[in-house]
Amino acid sequence: MKAITKRFQYFFLSTKGLALVAIALVSVVTAIWGTLSGPLAEMGINDITVRVLGMDLVPAEREGRLIMLYHSIAMTVVAILVYYITDVVQMKKHERATINATVTVGYMFALIFGMLFAYFGHNWIYHGLFIAGQTLMYFGGVLLAAALWPWKKEYYIQDPKSEYAHTKGGMDLERAAFFAMAITTLGSALLGAIAGASFGNGFVTFLAEDTVRDPNKAVLARGVIGHLHIMVALTGVAITLIVGKWYDFKGIMHKIAMPSMIFGSIILALGCALMIPAQYYAHLIIYVGSTFVLVAGLLLVIYGWGRLIRDRIAEQGIEKASFGQKFKALFHDPVKWGATWQMVYMNFCVTFVGLFMAAKLDDLIRRLPLREERITLTGHWHVLAAIIATIMLLYFVDLMGLKGKARKWFGWLVIISSDLAFGAATVFALKRLFVSESDQQPLVDTLDLLTEIGLGLLLIVIGVYMGYRLIDLFKKNGRWAKDLSEADL
Amino acid sequence: MKRTFFFLLFVTLLTAGCASSTVEATPPPQIDTGVDPDSWALIPAGEFLADFTNEEILVDYDYQMMVTDVTNAQYADFLNVALKDGTISIVGDEIMGYYPGDIFREYRHEEEYAAGDYPLMPLDEKGLRLDFDSTTFTAKPGYENHPMVMVTWFGANTYCEYYDGRLPSAIEWEKAARGTDGRPFPWGNEAQQTNANYYHSNDPFEDVIGRMGDTTPVGFYNGQTHLGFETEDSPSPYGLYDMAGNVYQWVGDVIPYQHYRLLLGGAKDVYAVRIRAWVINNAEPVYFSPNAGFRCAQD
Known part of the structure; x- marks a missing residue:
């Protein structure tokens, strides 16, 4: 009994344990639900999953199921981000404990009961608990904002x-950036909640990408579109700020980046909210907000790469390093370098693609069938969400203290596999711009293969690490016991 | 070991990338499904459950729709006759026909289609299943009873009007596809590989072409076994075949303020979830594709 209690204490009273449980749960959901579509579905695995688990998949309810799946996973991801934030930003111990406890119950309710309602028959008690879970997440967000x-x-x-960004009066602008992100996230969640309540009330569910060519979108349909865009963007802002803490971001670039991030977050959120009354101007404002956020991210990358080089060279005791030594030093720790490299890579797969699509909307994108435009849109945000997830994973293994060769293997495999998959998926999404439907087969086969290899490898790497942590839990004095002894919750 | 792995990976990717599509190279096997492409089905007046919300919609008149998509052979016949009587003409690499135009409101993103000649289909595009010897059109061998593809909305509309018909409206199409009981697929509530031609549905034509597949002959999913592939009889409640999968079907509706045209029913290269009766695709009326065909309606 004591052994179980100890492990529960580890799971729920330490940042590492909380993050481990959340990532394990989201991994299990991804592994199971990943069989329902894509290559595993093509192999017929989806039928086995549905039969064995007793899922009830009504064709007319697919869009509704997907929305609940997105929200269930998103709640878990947000909870992980909250754990990271309460770990790295100064706050009182009771604030940290209350926030973490609230979001833990919140995401677990949302994840478990959301999935039960969506995929295993419609028990309305589950739906109520799903809503209760999301409400707790929101309340946790309010508590976080107050603590920040x-x-x-x-x-x-x-x-x-001080080398850290602050006002003349001394206000910590990094803290203000976390606060701005938290506040805008709360506002944007509210936007989604209002629209969701309205559509849910009439059981009219839709995926935003299916409405892209609707010339007269309903007011709240535009609200949904604004909501989903800003939520993914703010998740990106949150992980960028966390990585900034990890890198001990400071100096002149920090002093430019933090105000930029604050303005960017607020302008982005306002722009997305403007989707409702003024769609046309919303886009312009979103571009402005994105620019501020991207500048902050770029400054972090420039600072971070310099810092990685300096720290490694100092560690090696080299006084005057050659270019080659500096180059090697940059890639010495793939886990830490990978977190900022993924931000750079994101621009190739997401930002530049998005800008290109917006610039060429009338000339190119709207000349394609809706299906092709839909593929580019879904590819765009799936890749962005997945890149953010890989950054969170790299941060996670650092938090968990992964070291030595295992750290290097993990880092490189995550970077290579995910970039392979995301690169191939991006080309796939844009293929119609350079290959016709009649000629696409060889290209599509190659891109499918590359994406499947990349994603497969990525999932194996995560699976191996989670397996290692699982085995560790069975050891009396495993790593978990050490982590628990260091926990301050 | 590492080297061998990476070498094998490289060779696999290289061969996958260099594999050429056999769309044009290999004639498909001839299959007579026994379903007559010249036949029509009556859809009686009455209410039906539309969209995934199952909204009750009344269609207060009887109408008829073709039991199958228009085939390559049928379209070749039309081209030969219409070319002779001057309804259509060949301009460069395209077949052109007259269209009286859409109402234009100068809306944002709106494309103007004024009265004039528009392309019905290209003459020299990969994916086309017709041959043209400078006087006569014929269906490529093996593709005679496959759905006509690479046809624009103008090409579909001109064909139907030439034979005193019209393209069905989206509502007429949906009712014909799913009947009155709200089913998502023409044959019922679930899509199996034996019901329709969709992405990776393992029909015999996928073995030849690859996962994106090729068109199947109209009426292929009629309960018979073709080339060792067992099918289920999968007509709609009104007896129409291929109302889900195989090729998208142009319908007559003009989306106001944009002038896109709807393509319904899904196609051979989309997942089964995208062949549900209410899922829409749309495109400009000049769009053509190896995945897009049509069938006609008449009052």
Whole structure:
């Protein structure tokens, strides 16, 4: 009994344990639900999954199921981000404990009961608990925002010459950036909640990508579109700020990046909300907000890569490093470098593609059938969400203390496999711009293969690591016991 | 070991990338499904459950729709006759025909289609299942009873009007596809590989072409076994075949303010979830594709 209690304490009273449980749960959901579509479905595995688990998949309810699946996974991802934030941003111990407890119950309710309702018959008690879980997540967000309140004097930077961004009065602008992200996330969640309640009430579910060519979208349909865009973007902002903490981001670039991130988050959120009353201007405002956020991300990357090189060279005791030594030093730790490299790679697969699509909307994209435009849209946001997930994973294994060769293997395999998959998926999404339907077969076969190899390898790497952590839990004095002894919750 | 692995990976990718499509090279096997492409089905007036919300919609008149998609052989016959009587003409690499135009409202993203000649189909595109010897059109061997593809909305509309018919409206099409009981697929509630030609549905034509597949002859899913592939009889409640999968079907509706045309029914290269009766695709009326065909309706 004591052994079980100890392990429960580890799972729920330490940042590492909380993150481990959440990532394990989302991995299980991904592994099972991944069989329902894509290559595994083509192999007929989906039939086995449906039969064995007793799923009830009504064809007319597919869109509704997907929306619940997205939200169930999103709640878990947000919970993980909250754990990371409460771990790296200064706050009181009771605040950290309350926030983590609230979001833990919240995401678990949302994930478990959301999936039960969507895929295993419609028991309305489950639906109620799914909503209750999301409500708790929201409440956890309110508590987080309160804890992050940047005007608390005790968190002011006292040293006027500090290398960290701050106002003249001493307000910590990094803390303010976390606060701005939290507040805009709460506002944007509300936008989704209002639209969701309206559509859910009439059982009219739709995927935003299916409405892209509807010339007269309903007001709340535009609300849904604004909501989903800003939520993914703010998740990106959150992980960028967390990685900034990890890199100990400071100096002049920090002083430019933090205000930029604050303005960017607020402008982005306003732009997405403007989707409802003024769709045309919303796009322009979103571009402005995105630019601020991207500049902040770019500055982090520039600082981070310099920092990685400097730290490694100092570690090696080299006084005057050659270009080759610096180059090697940059890639010494693939886990840490990978987190910022994925941000750079994201631009090739997401930002530049998005800008190109927007610039060529009338000339190219709207000349294609809806199906092709839909593929580019879904590819676009799936790749963005997945890249954010890989950054979170790299941060996670660092948090868990992965070291040595295992760290290098994990880092490189995550980078190579995910970039292979995301690169191939991006080309696939844009294929119609350079190959006709009649000629696409060899290209599609190759891209399918590359995507499947990349994703397969990525899932294996995650699976191996999670397996290692699972085995560790059976050891009396495994790593978990050490982590628990260091936990401060 | 590492080298061998990477070498094998490289060779696999290279061969996959270099594999040529056999769409044009290999004539498909001839299959007579026994379903007559010249036959029509009556859809009686009455309410039906539309869209995934099962909204009750009344179609207050009887109408008829072709039991199958228009085939390559049928379209070749039309081209030969219409070319002779001057209804259509050949301009460069395209067949052109007259269209009286859409109402234009100068809306954002709206494309103007004024009265004039528009392309019905290309003459020299991969994926076309017709041959043209500068005087006569014929269906490529083996493709005679496959659905006509690479035809624009103008090409579909002109064909139907030439024979005193019209393209069905989206509502007429949906009712003909799913009947009155709200089913998502013409044959019922679930899609199996034995019901329709969709992405990776393992029909015999996928073995030849690859996962994207090729068209199947109209009426292929009629309960018979073709080339060792067992099918289920999968007509719609009104007896129409191929109302899900195989090729998208142009319908007559003009989307106001944009002028896209709807393509319904899904096709051979989309997943089964995308062949549900209410799932829509749309495109400009000049779009043509190896995945897009049509069938006609008449009052």
